Amino acid sequence: xxxxxxxxxxxxxxxxxxxxxxxxxxxxxxxxxxxxxxxxxxxxxxxxxxxxxxxxxxxxxxxxxxxxxxxxxxxxxxxxxxxxxxxxxxxxxxx
Numbered sequence: 803x804x805x806x807x808x809x810x811x812x813x814x815x816x817x818x819x820x821x822x823x824x825x826x827x828x829x830x831x832x833x834x835x836x837x838x839x840x841x842x843x844x845x846x847x848x849x850x851x852x853x854x855x856x857x858x859x860x861x862x863x864x865x866x867x868x869x870x871x872x873x874x875x876x877x878x879x880x881x882x883x884x885x886x887x888x889x890x891x892x893x894x895x896x897x
Contacts, residue, residue: 805894813886820882821875828871831855 832855839848856867863870 809890812890813883816886817879817883821879824878825871825875828855828859828874 832852835848835851835855837848838844839852841848859867859870859874861870862873
């Protein structure tokens, strides 16, 4: 009976980290292109990079970049939770 709370804690932590990781990566890309856009000689590169990332997010969010941002995070979180469930099942099967 003590395995279940440990499994839930592991599942929650894995899902949370899998949700946050792509959001941090996308946020870092947007931030870097925004900072790059502050340099006068690289303003075009920064603006086009931001636009490409926002278009990519809008593709997954039915036209809204914020929804795409959350959809990608939720998809990664679900995949991480499924992977943790599979790893836990395999570990309990061999132990």
